[in-house]
Amino acid sequence: MINSATTTSNSSLIYPPYRSTLERGVLQPLVLLELDEQERTTPTFSRSTLRDNDADLTKQSSGEPIGERIVVAGRVIDEDGEPVRNSLIEVWQCNAAGRYHHWRDQHDAPLDPHFHGLGKMLTDDEGNYRFVSIKPGPYPWRNHANAWRPAHIHFSLFGNVYAQRLITQMYVPGDPLIPLDPIYNSAPEGAREALISCFDLDLTVEGIALGYRFDIVLRGRGATPFGL
Amino acid sequence: MSTLTPSQTIGPFFHEGLKWALDAGEAKPTDGSVRVTGKVLDRDAKPANDALLEIWQPAWAHGRFGGLQRVFTHEDGRFVFLMPAPVRQQFHANVMIFARGLLRGMLTRVYLHPSDDPAALVLPAEVPAERRGTLIARRIGQDDVRKGRSQVGDVYAWDIRLQGEGETVFFELQT
Numbered sequence: 411m412i413n414s415a416t417t418t419s420n421s422s423l424i425y426p427p428y429r430s431t432l433e434r435g436v437l438q439p440l441v442l443l444e445l446d447e448q449e450r451t452t453p454t455f456s457r458s459t460l461r462d463n464d465a466d467l468t469k470q471s472s473g474e475p476i477g478e479r480i481v482v483a484g485r486v487i488d489e490d491g492e493p494v495r496n497s498l499i500e501v502w503q504c505n506a507a508g509r510y511h512h513w514r515d516q517h518d519a520p521l522d523p524h525f526h527g528l529g530k531m532l533t534d535d536e537g538n539y540r541f542v543s544i545k546p547g548p549y550p551w552r553n554h555a556n557a558w559r560p561a562h563i564h565f566s567l568f569g570n571v572y573a574q575r576l577i578t579q580m581y582v583p584g585d586p587l588i589p590l591d592p593i594y595n596s597a598p599e600g601a602r603e604a605l606i607s608c609f610d611l612d613l614t615v616e617g618i619a620l621g622y623r624f625d626i627v628l629r630g631r632g633a634t635p636f637g638l
Numbered sequence: 639m640s641t642l643t644p645s646q647t648i649g650p651f652f653h654e655g656l657k658w659a660l661d662a663g664e665a666k667p668t669d670g671s672v673r674v675t676g677k678v679l680d681r682d683a684k685p686a687n688d689a690l691l692e693i694w695q696p697a698w699a700h701g702r703f704g705g706l707q708r709v710f711t712h713e714d715g716r717f718v719f720l721m722p723a724p725v726r727q728q729f730h731a732n733v734m735i736f737a738r739g740l741l742r743g744m745l746t747r748v749y750l751h752p753s754d755d756p757a758a759l760v761l762p763a764e765v766p767a768e769r770r771g772t773l774i775a776r777r778i779g780q781d782d783v784r785k786g787r788s789q790v791g792d793v794y795a796w797d798i799r800l801q802g803e804g805e806t807v808f809f810e811l812q813t
Binding site: 437449454514 | 640642644646649650651652653654655658680681682686692694697704705737738739741743745747762765800801805807808809810811812813
């Protein structure tokens with residue numbers, strides 16, 4: 411929403427039902443900024459930064475993690491539908507019991523010694539990505555009385571230009587906690603629905619894992635540079 | 639035309655997943671670099687001990703991944719990253735902040751004024767005059783860690799105020 415030539419409204423940065431936004435959400439208008447040509451690129455990550463099993467979160471330990479195996483796959487495109495190629499995606503999530511492998515998570519649910527919930531991958535030449543994981547569990551948080559987060563997976567994307575940097579969360583279809591969740595609802599109506607993945611029988615691995623499709627659209631038009 | 643995938647908060651549990659790409663926190667300052675340190679502060683000037691900062695300086699080869707430094711705030715809310723020493727020229731870094739309570743990555747910039755002429759600093763014209771100071775790091779001295787060694791680097795102070803008095807200028811990128 412444009413207020414003037416050089417500032418934009420930021421009323422969307424505070425969403426009172428998500429309490430932390432009250433203390434941290436920026437109040438002043440954002441200032442429009444034009445980057446120079448070099449700054450319009452984005453940090454680059456080569457395939458050599460990836461390790462074996464970075465994209466299979468069920469194979470990062472000596473044993474089998476507990477829970478329901480899932481395949482998550484999709485395509486990353488820009489606003490014009492052009493693929494966002496060879497671009498880094500990082501994912502992190504809690505385990506099937508709703509506990510993160512993280513020192514700050516004090517939820518009274520078991521850690522799984524065979525599941526850390528951390529992955530990374532690069533999109534291919536068509537913008538596609540795919541990883542294998544365990545369906546994350548819901549967990550309580552202190553935002554309000556009897557607050558529970560729906561099952562979700564955190565995604566971090568760099569895109570092909572700096573303006574495409576995005577951190578978001580993917581949800582699992584059919585989760586009854588989704589409409590109750592202030593974080594899900596903090597995204598605008600009409601757009602937040604895109605955060606819910608779709609069950610996709612074609613992505614399932616017969617006898618092994620169910621499949622979910624999560625396509626991602628990054629801002630920018632005709633922005634994907636050639637040669638990437 | 640497709641709907642843009644909306645942003646969601648990074649939440650408080652990102653460290654394990656993102657720490658593989660930490661850079662400046664462990665990187666050693668080198669000749670020609672300075673440290674920039676400060677705190678991320680909320681509405682009540684309370685430090686945020688769970689923020690991620692990504693510093694993006696594509697023109698400076700020091701950062702890995704094509705000029706990216708990724709740092710976390712510590713328990714006291716403090717961060718440290720590296721910038722090139724502003725010898726007779728100004729430098730800036732793009733800084734994107736993610737944290738619990740931030741619905742999206744917030745982009746700001748930090749500027750180091752030229753060592754020989756602090757008044758010569760140029761900022762984007764769109765930044766309101768009374769808020770320019772929120773983007774400028776102040777030189778506060780030399781790096782204790784390296785005193786007594788062959789090289790001594792400067793330290794600059796720069797706090798990021800997310801909301802309230804002295805709120806830092808944040809940017810929206812033109813595309």
